[in-house]
Amino acid sequence: MTVSKDTIKRYSIRLGDDAVVLGHRLSEWCSSGPFLEEDLALTNVALDFIGRARMFYGYAAELADDGSTEDTYAYTRDNREFTNLLIHELKNGDFAFTMARQYFIDVYSLAYMEALQNSSDETLAAVADKAVKESRYHLRRSHDWMLRLGDGTEESRSRMQRAVDDLWGYTPEMFEMDALEQELADAGIGVDAAALRDDWEQTVHATLVEATLEVPEGDWAVNGGRQGMHTEALGHMLSDMQFVQRAYPGLQW
Amino acid sequence: MADPAIIPALPAEEYERRERRVNSSLQSLWDLLDAVKDPEIPAVSLWEMGILQDIAMQGDRVIVTITPTYSGCPAMTVMAEDVLQALADAGYADSEVVTRLSPAWSTSWMSEEAQDKLREYGIAPPGQGGGNEPVEVLCPRCHSDEVRRLSEFGSTACKALYQCSACGEPFDHFKPI
Numbered sequence: 335m336t337v338s339k340d341t342i343k344r345y346s347i348r349l350g351d352d353a354v355v356l357g358h359r360l361s362e363w364c365s366s367g368p369f370l371e372e373d374l375a376l377t378n379v380a381l382d383f384i385g386r387a388r389m390f391y392g393y394a395a396e397l398a399d400d401g402s403t404e405d406t407y408a409y410t411r412d413n414r415e416f417t418n419l420l421i422h423e424l425k426n427g428d429f430a431f432t433m434a435r436q437y438f439i440d441v442y443s444l445a446y447m448e449a450l451q452n453s454s455d456e457t458l459a460a461v462a463d464k465a466v467k468e469s470r471y472h473l474r475r476s477h478d479w480m481l482r483l484g485d486g487t488e489e490s491r492s493r494m495q496r497a498v499d500d501l502w503g504y505t506p507e508m509f510e511m512d513a514l515e516q517e518l519a520d521a522g523i524g525v526d527a528a529a530l531r532d533d534w535e536q537t538v539h540a541t542l543v544e545a546t547l548e549v550p551e552g553d554w555a556v557n558g559g560r561q562g563m564h565t566e567a568l569g570h571m572l573s574d575m576q577f578v579q580r581a582y583p584g585l586q587w
Numbered sequence: 588m589a590d591p592a593i594i595p596a597l598p599a600e601e602y603e604r605r606e607r608r609v610n611s612s613l614q615s616l617w618d619l620l621d622a623v624k625d626p627e628i629p630a631v632s633l634w635e636m637g638i639l640q641d642i643a644m645q646g647d648r649v650i651v652t653i654t655p656t657y658s659g660c661p662a663m664t665v666m667a668e669d670v671l672q673a674l675a676d677a678g679y680a681d682s683e684v685v686t687r688l689s690p691a692w693s694t695s696w697m698s699e700e701a702q703d704k705l706r707e708y709g710i711a712p713p714g715q716g717g718g719n720e721p722v723e724v725l726c727p728r729c730h731s732d733e734v735r736r737l738s739e740f741g742s743t744a745c746k747a748l749y750q751c752s753a754c755g756e757p758f759d760h761f762k763p764i
């Protein structure tokens with residue numbers, strides 16, 4: 335059974351959406367980081383994700399072959415057309431919230447990209463090859479911050495615990511599979527995200543314990559991102575991110 | 588123990604890259620592009636960085652293949668422009684830069700000479716191992732190993748920020764990937 339180009343295109347857009355939305359969120363820290371080195375780190379990680387988005391979007395545009403470019407996907411689609419997992423779009427909150435979100439995503443993203451390296455689609459596998467190398471450094475840093483803030487002062491610990499609690503219900507969505515992703519996983523092109531869940535939970539639990547944090551009960555979960563159903567945060571973010579291209583369509587500099 | 592008479596093996600991709608240059612019929616173009624430096628580290632050329640992958644001709648058209656270092660590296664656009672400019676200055680008005688993602692770039696493609704140049708420029712080099720394996724980082728100024736990492740990310744995504752405890756020098760370490 336062959337998978338249609340359109341299906342692979344939509345998949346590549348999903349992965350691009352995850353990356354561009356998180357990349358933009360991280361870029362919002364530029365000049366607001368807690369100290370200079372951390373400001374640089376946040377924006378460098380932002381760049382890696384924006385670069386990742388460009389590769390996925392670029393591939394989608396190539397498959398679409400309809401005049402679309404990477405910018406078409408990033409700057410001219412509305413809220414409901416974005417298909418990122420919700421955890422990427424949440425407001426940055428405080429530094430603890432940003433780092434807890436980053437840690438949850440880094441553990442997931444590294445495993446996901448390692449699996450995508452085995453894709454029978456050469457371009458997706460090549461993008462994953464690059465992403466894996468970068469994700470290892472992202473994870474090293476976000477993991478350090480989990481320990482440092484969790485096992486830190488009373489203030490940092492309570493903030494980190496609150497961040498973990500507030501984020502927890504957004505993590506199950508990362509492992510949900512819909513028909514499109516199942517078709518691609520069965521064809522050896524996409525990743526079976528559901529299969530990554532046990533390892534993710536084990537790794538994250540161990541870190542939370544090491545950081546003297548409590549593992550949340552997991553009694554709530556939100557989803558809908560892959561279907562274009564978003565939190566109110568995304569629309570506000572896009573109005574900022576897309577402003578220039580909306581006001582001056584096609585502008586280049 | 589490794590036999591000291593045996594030259595350490597290059598990564599296969601790097602061996603092939605050097606073979607492509609040695610066996611190319613376009614030597615003058617390879618030499619010409621030696622003048623194109625990494626815009627963020629002007630001490631080393633795109634060739635020495637392992638970024639310049641191949642040069643080919645299609646009729647009058649020069650096709651240059653490069654591989655990105657980091658996915659979001661803003662220097663990649665500048666590098667492509669610099670390559671086109673160098674070719675245009677030499678009379679090749681019609682050229683194209685193609686980006687190739689696979690195999691993914693590795694710091695192990697940097698030659699020993701390139702690593703020495705980084706050190707002279709004040710950047711602790713990534714070593715020859717590649718991967719994401721930590722390497723011993725020495726202060727590029729006083730060569731002390733009494734150094735500490737201040738941040739996983741330095742002035743660019745490819746570098747981490749360190750400080751030397753012996754001489755006080757803050758410096759970038761080019762991370763192995």
Ligand SMILES: [Zn+2]
Binds near residue numbers: 728
């Ligand atoms: Zn020193």
